[in-house]
Amino acid sequence: MKRLIAAVVLVLSVISFGAVRVGITQIVDHPALNAVFDGIVKALEDSGFKVGQDVIIDRQNAQGSMQNAVTIAKKFATEKVDFVVAIATPSAQACVQAISDRPVIFSAVTDPVGAGLIKQLGKNDSNVVGVSDMVPVATQLRLIKKIFPNAKKVGVIYNPGEANSVTLTNIAKSAAPSLEMTVVDIPGTSPSEMITALNSIGPNVDVLYIGTDNTAASSIEAIGSAALRLKKPIVAADIDIARGGGVVGFGFNYFQVGVETGQLLVALLKGAKASDLESHVVGPDSLVLYINLDIAKQLNVEIPSDLLERANIVVKDGKEVSK
Amino acid sequence: MIPIIEQGLLLSLAAMGVYISFRLVDLPDLTPDGSYVLGGAVAVVLLHSGHGWVFSTFIAVLAAGAAGAVVAFITTRFRINSLLASIMVMTGLYSLSIRVMNAPNLPVPKFDTGKIMSYEQIVGKTPLDDILGGSPSASFEASGLRAVKIPFTNLGDGHDLVIICAIVFLSIVVVSLFLRTEFGTMLRGYGRNRFAVKVLGVNPDLFAYVGLIMCNIFAGFSGALFSMYSGFADVNMGIGTVVVCLAAVILGEIVFGSHEPMYGVIFPIVGALLYQFLLTFAMKYGYRIGFKPSDMKLLTALFVVAVIAVRRFKKSEVTI
Numbered sequence: 001m002k003r004l005i006a007a008v009v010l011v012l013s014v015i016s017f018g019a020v021r022v023g024i025t026q027i028v029d030h031p032a033l034n035a036v037f038d039g040i041v042k043a044l045e046d047s048g049f050k051v052g053q054d055v056i057i058d059r060q061n062a063q064g065s066m067q068n069a070v071t072i073a074k075k076f077a078t079e080k081v082d083f084v085v086a087i088a089t090p091s092a093q094a095c096v097q098a099i100s101d102r103p104v105i106f107s108a109v110t111d112p113v114g115a116g117l118i119k120q121l122g123k124n125d126s127n128v129v130g131v132s133d134m135v136p137v138a139t140q141l142r143l144i145k146k147i148f149p150n151a152k153k154v155g156v157i158y159n160p161g162e163a164n165s166v167t168l169t170n171i172a173k174s175a176a177p178s179l180e181m182t183v184v185d186i187p188g189t190s191p192s193e194m195i196t197a198l199n200s201i202g203p204n205v206d207v208l209y210i211g212t213d214n215t216a217a218s219s220i221e222a223i224g225s226a227a228l229r230l231k232k233p234i235v236a237a238d239i240d241i242a243r244g245g246g247v248v249g250f251g252f253n254y255f256q257v258g259v260e261t262g263q264l265l266v267a268l269l270k271g272a273k274a275s276d277l278e279s280h281v282v283g284p285d286s287l288v289l290y291i292n293l294d295i296a297k298q299l300n301v302e303i304p305s306d307l308l309e310r311a312n313i314v315v316k317d318g319k320e321v322s323k
Numbered sequence: 324m325i326p327i328i329e330q331g332l333l334l335s336l337a338a339m340g341v342y343i344s345f346r347l348v349d350l351p352d353l354t355p356d357g358s359y360v361l362g363g364a365v366a367v368v369l370l371h372s373g374h375g376w377v378f379s380t381f382i383a384v385l386a387a388g389a390a391g392a393v394v395a396f397i398t399t400r401f402r403i404n405s406l407l408a409s410i411m412v413m414t415g416l417y418s419l420s421i422r423v424m425n426a427p428n429l430p431v432p433k434f435d436t437g438k439i440m441s442y443e444q445i446v447g448k449t450p451l452d453d454i455l456g457g458s459p460s461a462s463f464e465a466s467g468l469r470a471v472k473i474p475f476t477n478l479g480d481g482h483d484l485v486i487i488c489a490i491v492f493l494s495i496v497v498v499s500l501f502l503r504t505e506f507g508t509m510l511r512g513y514g515r516n517r518f519a520v521k522v523l524g525v526n527p528d529l530f531a532y533v534g535l536i537m538c539n540i541f542a543g544f545s546g547a548l549f550s551m552y553s554g555f556a557d558v559n560m561g562i563g564t565v566v567v568c569l570a571a572v573i574l575g576e577i578v579f580g581s582h583e584p585m586y587g588v589i590f591p592i593v594g595a596l597l598y599q600f601l602l603t604f605a606m607k608y609g610y611r612i613g614f615k616p617s618d619m620k621l622l623t624a625l626f627v628v629a630v631i632a633v634r635r636f637k638k639s640e641v642t643i
Contacts, residue, residue, distance in 0.1 A: 060606065063619050066560035067330065067567075070553045071603060074326030077479060090557050093430055097554030098326075098477055113439050113467055116430025116555065120437035121445055136442040138463075142455045160421055161558045163428035171441045174463040189417065250451065281442055284449050306454050 019056045020269060023076040025095065026087035028064040030214060032240065032254040036087050036108050039258015040265060047266040055269070066090050073098040083268055085261065086130075089115050089163050096128050103274040106130030107261035108254065110164035110212065112279060122278050129274045131261045132281040133212060135237040135251050137168055138175040140209065143250055144235050145179050146304060148207050155205035155232070157186045157194060157223065159215035168211035168237070191219030198226050208234045210241050212251070220244030233299050239313070242290045247301055249290035256286040288312045325479050331599030332487045333549050334571065336494060338591035340541030341568035342575075346587065347502075348534030349514040350405040353565050354394050355542035357416030358387035360561035362543025363550030364420040367429050370471045370551070380547045387543020390416060391536040398535070399528040405535070420558050427558040431551055436467030473551045483552070490548070491592060494541070498588045510534065563620075570627045571595040577630060 024040065026033045037059065041051055049055045058081060062068035073094040076084050085105045086092040092106035096117050104127055106117055112132050118124045121132070144151055156172055158165035173183045186201050186208070188194030194216060202208070208227055210216045216223060217240065224245015227234050235249070236242035242249020260282060267277055289307070292315040296303055308314070313322050337355055344352035362383040369379035390412055397408035421427055441463040443449065475483045501507045513520045513530035520527050542564065550556040568591070575594025579586070605614070605622065614622070 064559070065563060066553065066555075066557055067334070067549070068602070068606070068619075070549075071326075071330060071599070071606065074330070074479070075603065075606070078324070078326060089428060090555065090560075093428075093555040094553050097431075097433075097552075100477075111439060113436045114430075114465070115428065116432035116436060116468055118436070119434055119467075121440075126434075134442045134445070136446070136449045138441055138443050139449045139451060139455065143451065146455050161417070161427045163426060163557070166427055167439075170465070171463040175441070281445055284446055287450055289451065304454075307451075310451065310454060 019054055020083070021056050021058060021081045022083045022085060022265065023058045023060065023072075023079075023081035024085045024087070025060045025062065025069065025072045025076070025091045027062050027069055027091045028088070029061055030218075032212075032214070032217065032238075033087050033108060035254040036258035036261065039255040039260075040085060040107075040262035041258075042255070043259045043262020043266060047263075049266070049269065062091060066094070069094040070098070083265060085265060092117055092130070100127055102127065103268050104128045104130075105261060105264050105268070105274075106279075108133045108257055110134050111167045114167060115163065118279050121280060123275065124279060125275050127274045129264055129277045129279050131257055131264065132279070133164070133252075133254070133257050134281045135168065135212060136284075136287070137171040137211070137237070140235065140237055140250050141172060141175055141179055141181065143248065143307075144207055144209065145181065146307065147235075147248060147301065148233070151206035152181060153184050153205040153207075154181050155184045155186045155198075155202060155208045157188070157198060157208060157210045157216050158213045159189055159194070160187045161189050162213055162215065165211050165213040165216075172209065172211075188215065191215060191222060194219060195222055195226050198223060198230070202227065202230045202232055205232065208232050209237070210234060210246070211237045212241075217241050217244075228295070228298065231299055233295070233301055236290075239288050239290050242292070245295070246290070247292055247295045247299065248303075250287060252282050252286040252288060257282055260286070291315070294318065325481060325484055327599050327603050328596060329484050329487050329552070331596035332484075332491045332592070333545055333552060334567065334599060335491060335545075335592040335595035336548070337542045337545035337564055338568040338571040338575075338595040339494065339498065339588060340538040340545070341565060342572045342587065342591040343498075343534055343541070344405075344538035345569065345572065347511055347514045348530060349517075350398065350531060350534055351409075352391070352394060352405055352535055352538050353409040354390055354412050354416070354535075354539055355564045355568065356561045357413035357420070358390045358539040358542040358561075359546035359549075359564045360420045360556070360558055361390060361416050361423070362387040362546030363556035363560060364423040364429070364558070365543075366547035367431055367550050367556040368423055370431060370473070371429070371468070376472065376474050376551060380544070380551075383547035384540050384544045387546070388536045388540040390543075391539030392532060394539075395528075395532040395535040399531050405531075417558060420556075424556060424558070428555060429557075430468065430555040431471050431473055432468040433554075434470050438467055439463075439465040475552050477552075477554075487548070487552075494544075495588050495592065498537075499586075502588070506533075566623065566627070567598065568595070570623060570630075571598045573627060573630050574598055577633075 060072040069091045077098045086095040233247040236246040237251045289311045290313040291311040365386045366379045366383035398405045571594035575590030
């Protein structure tokens, strides 16, 4: 009841003071990043804010250009935007550099410390707070070990031009030795380069791993069929990538990243300070296990029964079943 | 308003480089897409290793100039079209810039950052731990970044604008003085008629070197300053630099309507400022009338073509 009253008071106060303006900037038009935006809107609406009425969103997209990202950040800095949300690393870096007098929320940044956005995860004494889309790489490698006990070489498909992918690959490299595995680079700066690298390096590895790489995500159908020809299973850190041709996926979907980002925004809208809130990685509750039994069958992969029981999404006979 | 001018002026340095290669020496050069990034990468890396911003920018400019020298070498030695040669160098610079930064993206941190850790080190547990057995074994730990001093405050109070204006003004003065010298005159002559300068007894290849090095020096200069201004260098930040600069050069020419090379160095400066205003305008109102973000590149291309077409009809002279 107390909560309800508080919410009513809040909504009334918001209405009486006029709408709050939120600037949302993202680096490029991309399904995962668009899902983050949708998640933010969902979180706002779940908390009782009417988008377009209580909260006016100014959505901007840098079309992949860093100069545009800076232009947008400066636009938010000079215009009357009360809160800024920046999706993906370059947009976030531009906003953090340009805006220091009001809260900036970053989202879908794998390594916010390495990107120079915040001092450390958790609370920071600054105007910046946000959600990292870091995935549990070491756990994913242990998952690979569990399903493929004989796997020695893990081929990591990634774009060396993407900061997030390079971070994940470095973590994989430092975690692999303790599992008696080695990481083999399968790099490509474009989808076609990736397929070429996969065809030439792929035969030498036991299993393929794909992190949250945008280039791999955009060409996952082609990568999936190339891997199938090579008879190599793909384990993905992103459920959408797993859907495109993976045997196993263990990660979260980007909508959830958006929802958690939106919850930070809601807290700020309700009067919290950015320095009161914690920057965090997407919570373990959002991690989803995906298993594709059809591809497993094609590749003669045995999925341990305890894993199969735990799976949230199972694909069998062409049908996807969610638990 | 101030940020638009600041960004326009930063861009104008690269536009000046593109003007030199496309217009003055008539050696179309696409390298700026790469040397812009190289300039940013070298500058940020040197900042991290404790050097001041002036020294870092200076070395960054030299590195970018070296890229121009490589293009000139390929063009003159192997008689490969400068456009083709520059595409090769631009492609190679992508890898080189990642090498320089040892990462695809490097920030200019405002403060000291802590340790970089893996998911398991931060969160501690994941839902599959009971099945997979044992504890998470990610031992990843990289040291964070040290705060770095940059010349820009990003407060939008005019401080940055003064610095940028001074830099651009100095560049204009240096370039115009250079073009007034005997050598500068010959350089312009080379752009008009490549074979005529042979009569003067100077090796024409020298002009190709000077022109292409100057072009990339300005691209690298622009990239280095933009990186410090925006707070990061990213290997993908150079994409489209040449097209945007070309748009700026052509815009500038429309405004002045003449081809006088003596004052030509001002064209790209004014053009870049105009371009930045148009871009901001399009971003602000374009979406409201139904543009999608992905349409902006098409608009830029159509805009450049339309402008060239208008010029052709008006003056019936070939400009590009």
